[in-house]
Amino acid sequence: MxxxxxxxxxxxxAAVTVIPRVLPLVLxxxxxxxxSVVRWLSFVPIAVLGAxxxxxxxxxxxxxxxxxxxxxxxxxxPVFAIAVRTKSLVGTVLGGVAVMALLRxxxx
Numbered sequence: 643m644x645x646x647x648x649x650x651x652x653x654x655x656a657a658v659t660v661i662p663r664v665l666p667l668v669l670x671x672x673x674x675x676x677x678s679v680v681r682w683l684s685f686v687p688i689a690v691l692g693a694x695x696x697x698x699x700x701x702x703x704x705x706x707x708x709x710x711x712x713x714x715x716x717x718x719x720p721v722f723a724i725a726v727r728t729k730s731l732v733g734t735v736l737g738g739v740a741v742m743a744l745l746r747x748x749x750x
Contacts, residue, residue, distance in 0.1 A: 695718075698714070699712075699714045699715055699718050700715070702714060710749050713742065713745045713746065713749060714742070716745055717738065717741045717742050717745055720737070720741050721734060721737055721738040721741055724737035724738075725737075
């Protein structure tokens, strides 16, 4: 038998997880946003991804590092070219893995 306190904690954490995700979806699905807002919102995922990627490339291990110690800074150039050319997430990831493997092979 589950204790009441544990059940309340589980239900509370479920509510805290679900409400911030479902409430905006439910509210925003009932109204029509202006085209300018929809266009602006379309850039949010790429901006967040760019910020995370930049931090991971420029500050690996939380410190600023330049090539050749920072191979990711070298790899980002051909991987970006692959992403622009293919517009494929899978192709970009596979290309990134291949480029990093090659750089690690060359620079040890």
